[in-house]
Amino acid sequence: MRDGEQTPGVSLMPEEKVWIARNLDSLGVDVIEAGSAVTSAGEREGIKAVVKERLNAEICSFARVLKQDIDCALECDVDSVHLVVSVSDLHIKAKLKKDRDSVRQMAVDAVEYAKKHGLIVELSGEDASRADLDYLTSVYRAGIDAGADRLCFCDTVGVMNPERTYDLFSRLTSELKVPISIHCHNDFGLATANTVAALRGGAAQCHVTVNGVGERAGNTAIEEVAVVLKSLYQVNTNLVLQNLYPTSKLVSRLMGIPVGTNKALVGENAFMHESGIHTHGLMANTATYEPITPETIGRKRQIVLGKHAGRTSVVLALREIGLEATDSQVDEITARIKDLGDKGKHVTDADLMSIADSVLDMQSEARIKLIDCTVLSGNHATPTASLKVTIDGQEVVESGVGLGPVDAALNALRKAVMGVADIKLEEYRVEAITGGTDALVEVWVKMSRGDRFISARGAGPDIIMASVIAFIEGMNRLVQEKNGISAKH
Structure with missing residues (x-):
């Protein structure tokens, strides 16, 4: 949830965090990173609200390897912290302006402080995919010695590929005897592939977001990983797959981020x-x-x-x-x-x-059938309609005028079926079924013949034709048990 909320323009209210957390818990997620407690008082309020739900999932706060970040997490009474330390030389020099040894010591101090205060600790190497592997391993080993419960490898800018990911995790998991997580970003569209490769290489946990939301191109999508594992690798997880789409819809609505129509599994076009x-x-x-x-x-x-x-x-x-x-x-x-x-x-x-x-x-043997209808209307011209119908198989051509094009078309239709002159239009209603100027319209009519009343409807992109179709349908239903309609010659 934390990385997902870092999507540009997204800011969740405490109650919205709770709604999402409840759904993630019902989905079967093991750990919910509810936010970064040091961010603000409002963020801490949201994390505390999630903690108060007493969910089955472990509730985690993101934290830098700084005492103040850990203290804010402790204030929220979370179960764990995701301690993140930069491990690439680029980040160490350009962002932190420190050296390797001091950064490693910062990680050790933070792990020890968090463990001393009873927190589960996951030590994460930021920009690990661009770090020197020997240095990265040394940071991980120091973290384990300080008490870290889990480790995490972050492909922060999405530069890994599946082959390298598999080889690297095969090595790391054989050398480091604690659970290792994979955290991927989707800058090159490989987040899911890299995450699955890491799991195949021995990763025990993966960091994911609903719909793949997150900074820049987003993070690994939980729905993709879950279904790929189940369907392509026959690997079962604790996730309730039937809850994936409802959760996707909820997150999309609360974050205000539409899901791409061609998005795998949860996009509008997927099925x-x-x-x-x-x-x-x-x-x-x-x-x-x-x-x-x-x-x-x-x-x-x-x-x-x-x-x-x-x-x-x-x-x-x-x-x-x-x-x-x-x-x-x-x-x-x-x-x-x-x-x-x-x-x-x-x-x-x-x-x-x-x-x-x-x-x-409509009756399969409709006595009145429309062949053609043409309507002329303009600013200064009287709306005029001409139509061709068949009545009991005999062709009839008639015209009519009216206050508007629909009125003209219906008047022409009335004249064409003079033998049923007692049919009256009691009510006329138009509704747009879908939005847009090309919306399909639905015309409802209520008609009567003597003491018999019926409702009929027609649909189409043209309101005039939809009206004529509705009127003919109603006429056919009213005369289905009557005789005596004769075509005009």
Whole structure:
């Protein structure tokens, strides 16, 4: 949590730290680094709030190898400290302006002080990946002699590669007989690969953040490591994988950092399918185009429909939202979706639900069918509509005017079906299903014929066509048990 909160622009309130900590604990995280106690009074308040939760996880504070940092951690009553000391010559000379021996002694003094006050100590080498290995090892050995419980190797600027990481951890874990952690940054996109390589080389623990948040390009993502270990290496952890996605969503919301759409596992597109070829494979076996089931990490599969959609995609998408349709209804739904796709729009679940409901509510043997509708409107022109429909298979062409383009289209439709003159429009409502100027709109109408009332709806990117579709659907439902509609000639 501490390194994640160091993402530029992020500052968590104490109650937000508690929410995240609770979720991390439910996820099964072993150690929660709740913050850096020396940072501020507000930070200490947040760490104390996490400690008061009495979670199963060990609660840790980040600390430099300075007495004041350790005292602030003690004030928060944490279980452990993550003591960080610079170990590369670059950091020792440029940042600390000290020499190797004095820095090593600082580490020893800090470990002894923290242990004297009853803290679990993890001694961490900052910028270890650019440090002299013999010097790094000497600092680690001195730390162990001073009482350090764990060690940590920090790839502070993400310059390691998996091959070097594996070799280095194989050596360190064979020489140093205490647990060693790996702490990676993602500057070159290798944080997960390096973390897994370190674990393969003998690392006992890894430092991770939810969604890979952190400074610059972020840290190793917990969801990636957890699923890679389970799925690719058959290594079980204590993590409850089904809680990964809910935790990802919570952290994203509280930190105000959107997850990239193509982010592995937790990105919006991770279990989203559009291609007809892919969805055809999913129908046969979801493993054809999914390495794990979305439910593994608490997600659901999404079928996105657009111009690439085929009948198989539509059938699967309908099944995902609990709907069944006849072959002819699937054809109609597919045609409407492709039409939207050709206009550059993707159909969301909400869009699909509206389109499907509209089509499924229509009678398979609809007596009134729309062939074409054209509307003209302008600043000084009277809105005029012309449309072509078939009534019981006979073609009818009619026109009408109105106060607006929708009114004109519906008036033309009324004239086309004079045989049902007693149908009245009781209520008309328009809603945008999704945001944006290209939003799919849903038109609801309430219509009556005598003492019978029905509601109908139409959906599409064009409010006029959606209105006509809703009106025709309502007419068909009102006349389904009536006879006597005759086409005008």
